[in-house]
Amino acid sequence: MDIFTVSLWVLTFTALFLSLVKNKEKTVSSMKMARSMMGSMIGDIFGILLLIGLLLTFIPPENIKNILGQSNYIASTIVSAIVGSITLIPAFVAFPLVGSFVDVGASIVPSVAFLTTLTMVGVVTFPLEKREFGLKFALTRNSMSFAFAIIIALLMGVLI
Incomplete structure (x- = not known):
């Protein structure tokens, strides 16, 4: 230990x-x-x-490594962020899942982009958010969350 x-x-x-x-x-x-x-x-x-x-x-580890680790860095980050925005997984499932992706060779930036958009952006929950808070608020919050998730992922890539 x-x-x-x-x-x-x-x-x-x-x-x-x-x-x-x-x-x-x-x-x-x-x-x-x-x-x-x-x-x-x-x-x-x-x-x-x-x-x-x-x-x-x-999904074999080599596929995860190819898609999230060795492919086009920017494209894999954007695709991971989009998939994370659409996916509705509880955070306590997402953290070990992303850890497993990193363990098999996924790059940290796309992995963090997936994780941060998963927890910060809600495409699936957008209709509820729109109804409760209004269209302008829901669009602004989700857009800013997506942008900040990408920034966080890029910063993690620089810091780690």
Whole structure:
């Protein structure tokens, strides 16, 4: 384990110890609540792992690497951003999925473009947003989110 992981574990157990000292009943009650919440999420977590496994099975790593890693840098970033804008996947599924893409050779910029547009732009939810907030607001927010997602992806490519 790296020092960052170890420090997070130490910080977590220190906070747990302090919480137990301060109010044992509330801490134990919170831990029981967290355990039941985790129990209800375990099916979702296994589903995510299954989905990622199936996706990586049907789309070979070399294809992901060719499309998101070695092809035209700008084109793959734009296509990834468009696909991310249209796709409706919960963020807790998207993060491990994008991590898997990067692990098999996808470039960071298209991967970040996909992830940021996935979480910031909502083509699928646009009709609801338009109805609730108005056309001008929905167009402005989604357009700015798309532009900033591309900027974030390009900055990540420069910084990493």
